[in-house]
Every structure is written in structure tokens, then in C-alpha cells.
Amino acid sequence: MHLMATKGPTAKVEVNDLDFFYGSVKALSEISLKIKGKEITALIGPSGCGKSTFLRCLNRMNDTIPGIRIEGEVLLDGMDIYRADLDPVDIRQRVGMVFQKPNPFPQSVYDNVAFGPRVLGLTRSRVEEKEIVEKSLRQAALWDLIKDRLSVDALGLSLGEQQRLCIARVLAVGPEVILMDEPTSALDPIATMEIENLMAELKEYYTIVVVTHNMQQAARVSEKTGLFWLGELVEFDDTEKIFTRPKEERTEAYVTGRVG
Numbered sequence: 001m002h003l004m005a006t007k008g009p010t011a012k013v014e015v016n017d018l019d020f021f022y023g024s025v026k027a028l029s030e031i032s033l034k035i036k037g038k039e040i041t042a043l044i045g046p047s048g049c050g051k052s053t054f055l056r057c058l059n060r061m062n063d064t065i066p067g068i069r070i071e072g073e074v075l076l077d078g079m080d081i082y083r084a085d086l087d088p089v090d091i092r093q094r095v096g097m098v099f100q101k102p103n104p105f106p107q108s109v110y111d112n113v114a115f116g117p118r119v120l121g122l123t124r125s126r127v128e129e130k131e132i133v134e135k136s137l138r139q140a141a142l143w144d145l146i147k148d149r150l151s152v153d154a155l156g157l158s159l160g161e162q163q164r165l166c167i168a169r170v171l172a173v174g175p176e177v178i179l180m181d182e183p184t185s186a187l188d189p190i191a192t193m194e195i196e197n198l199m200a201e202l203k204e205y206y207t208i209v210v211v212t213h214n215m216q217q218a219a220r221v222s223e224k225t226g227l228f229w230l231g232e233l234v235e236f237d238d239t240e241k242i243f244t245r246p247k248e249e250r251t252e253a254y255v256t257g258r259v260g
Helices: 051-057 088-094 109-120 126-139 158-169 189-202 215-221 239-244 249-255
Strands: 013-023 025-035 038-046 069-076 095-098 178-183 209-211 223-230 234-236
Touching: 013 051, 025 051, 025 234, 038 051, 038 215, 038 239, 051 178, 051 209, 088 095, 095 158, 109 126, 109 158, 126 158, 158 178, 158 189, 189 209, 189 215, 209 215, 223 239, 223 249, 234 239, 234 249, 239 249
Parallel strands: 038 209, 038 223, 095 178, 178 209
Antiparallel strands: 013 025, 013 069, 223 234
């Protein structure tokens, strides 16, 4: 069910007064921001400041952790994703996740990409399944490299190829938003550039939110950037402004390397 907001243009994702607790420990405090559709939003900040925790709030991946509590709201197309009548699996289909380290399944390239559509019943025939696999691998800029090796073990691919395969696996279930948690931190510079180029192509069709420790990467790929600091969102603005004319002293200190 896609429930649209009734007034004015809405962001693809809107977060209002979000607090997040691990038990009694408050990890995120009063986070509010709007993420526009078909743009790349980067989240930067020191290690342990809440970026990845916040990212996982956007598709309810934190639900699997015992003792967590969330207050506030996360809206996807105006719909609160934490509504009791919503299935988290449906949310994670619409809002996919690419992790820091490539995590392909120990099976063939083909079966990796086909896994999600099979589990979710998205295809009615082997022909449809093959079409989804090819389309997803093409979108992940991997088809031409791998089309003759679809039956090989995915764990035998290079790390850069594995990460693009994991992106293809997310794309195969038809998401609207793609979350990326430091997707290039384990990759060499060439593979990193390939992933960044891929992100630029994917934003024509998907909304992307990326957590990165690489400020140059944030400056290269994103339209909007937010700085997290000790569980707070210090500043959120156009990327160019964050890096050249930040409003907050902590932002300037972080992006110039004086702290962090």
C-alpha cells in the first residue's frame, strides 16, 4: 500500500523528530530531514556518531536488534514505515541496503540475483526470472563482464565485482530507495570509482542515501549532505554549501579536518 501525503510536494523520505535507543542508551536525538527523490544524499561524520544506525532506521533493519526503541516518524512517500500493520519485509523490498563489505551468497552469480525475486514471488516463469537477472546485472554495470560466467561461484569474483553483484541483488526486487553503508570502504581506488560512477547512473531511477567516511566521495557524488555528530544531525544542506559555506562551526571543523 502506497499512501501519499495529501498536501504539497513531499520528499521521498521524510524523518521527523527521530529518537533511537539501544536499551536505555540514546543513540540518535531529534533527527529531522527530508530526502528528495532521485538524488544522492550523503551522510558524513566521525565513527560512532550514529550514521549507520540512522541509515538502518530507514528500512527497519534495526528491528532485528533486541531492546531497541524508536520515537518519531519515518515517512516513505508520506507513509509511516513503523505503522504496526506494515510488514518490515515489504519495507525492505522498497528500501534496499548495500553493506560495507560485499556479502554475496555462496552460490552462483545467477542465483544471487534471482534469490530475491524467487523468495518474493516476483516472477511467473524462468523467462521472466532471466530477464530480471539480466536487467539487474546491466543496471549494476556487470552484465558485459559476467554474462558468460553466470554459473560461477560469486565468491570467486573480485571485491569490486562482488559489490556490484550485491547492488544487482538489491535492484532485482524493484526498490525505490537504495541505502549504502560505506559501500566502497573495502575497495581499491579503481573499484571505488566504478561504484561512484554506477551511483551517478542509478540516481536517474532510484533515491540513494550513502554513509561515507570519505568526504571527497560525498562531495563528488551527492546533491545533499548531512553531518552527524554524537547522535545529532548538526547540519543538512546542499553538498556544495556544506563543503564551502557551512553554517555550523562543527561542520566547518569537520570538513576542514580540524576535528574528527
